[in-house]
Amino acid sequence: MLYYKCWLESKSRFVTGLLATTGVCAFWTLGHTWINDQWRKDLIEHPDWNNPDWFLRAMNDYPFYLHHFVYAEMFQKLWVVFAVLLGIGGLMREASHGTAGFTLSLPVGRLDLIGVRATVAAVQLFTMNVLALALIVCLSNVMGLTYPLAHGIAHSALLFFGGIVFLAASLCVSEFVEGEHTPALIGLGGVGLLYFVMQPYVDGLPVSGFAIPFSVPKLMAGSPDFSIAEIDWLGMTASLTAASIFMLLAIRRTRRHDY
């Protein structure tokens, strides 16, 4: 029943996240023909425009187009935002709501409480990935386009395992910071800092050393032409290690804190 409680607690965030992420996927899939037509018109009408590197390839390579706008951009950012939001909660939040006493009087361990919360959030994020991919494949077929399923599965997996660190960080912040909205603000502030301040800077650097923590978006996106050999294993290990550290800190805090 702890799963049921976590589900009730987070279902509105999950449903919102599901609508937002599938909406983005639907937009870029259904809009492909129209967007491509506009690009071709622009190319003819404005031959002098300095187009970015990806532009010509995105016009002619549908999997690349989807990778560029979905897995490396809009879907990824939304997914990360909802990873943070789904990680918010726990005993500190319950303490500020006045329900921690009720929860802690139940015959369950604190480890179970945080474990169930992490599991439910991870399953919700995984579901977002699966439904987004299913939608992309189905709508591509409707539009007469082909999107290789293996490509989508690989990118969904990269996004999930590379980005699970955001969920772990959010769970951790929630266990340390009191208040209804403060942990969410801190989490989303961190994501904003990473994507809009650090990322443009890191994009110009080789992905190594100190830059690894700031290159999670790159890690989650992977290469447009996915191959096992191109997976950034060092980055993936660093990201999963960071996720484990965040989880351990959250567990330690949950077990020791006075509520």
Place this chain on the structure above:
Amino acid sequence: MRQHLALQTAYAIETDGLTKHYGSFEAVCDLTMRVAKGSITGFLGQNGAGKSTTIKMLLGMIRPTRGQARVLDFNAINEKESIEMRKRVAYVAEDKRLYDYMTVRQIIGFTKSFYPNWRTDIEKRLLDDFRLPLDRATKKLSKGMRTQTALLLALARGAEFLILDEPTEGLDPVVTEKVLQLVVGAAADGATVFFSSHQIAEVEQVADRVLLIDKGQLVLDSPIEAISQDYRRIRCVYDEPPPLSALKLDGVKRVAVEGRVVSVLASHNAHEIAGQMGKFAYGHRVETFPMTLKEVVLESLKRD
């Protein structure tokens, strides 16, 4: 579990030197107390006296700075034992907040799942008595209804031990009376009840023992009956008050000297104390007055 059964005592709560510090602030200080199984014990104290902190330590929500606590013979400080203990204990928190995102029906179903001995008969009876709207979200319940829901969730657990933190706080007199009757009913069914309050009259009405805590320290531990039977205020007007050392007798809880008037609060042994005071009275009369729980509590809370 076998070891646990072998160690069973007559106490629902046993604490030894239980202490909780928050930085330099001592919320609970060296608290040693016993609560007998089968009793209704009122845990009195002013706001901030340490009642809730003590209860939270007993339930494993707060880790003591030092000291020991056993609840139903389980070590309350050990997490595994605390979980076992919580299968047998029902708790109603001070603020009685429930999960906002659940309806009354959902929270009953949720709570029920943790307790194999859930009393469906009690659940149905209290739902009828309280007329709780099953499909209303708990956030839309009035404070009285929230308290009643919290009590239903506690009483239907079929628990051996009820710990209630200010169960009547903020309730109107009608609901307060209902709550107190439920407490008495639970005890009649064999449960031990430990409830905190700062309402002396409530404690007097339902409890058979009173514990009083002040600034984290236990200042009174007495059966309610003993308050009227044994507690006395003994007063005498002297020409020359006797030396305080002459009044260091068994049963003397407090001595107050105001000018020529010496007043002694005695927990027992009033006859001998009055006799001793009479030795210095030289013709003045030594008066002995019975005391109410309220007077004893107020005397016990007076600062030196």
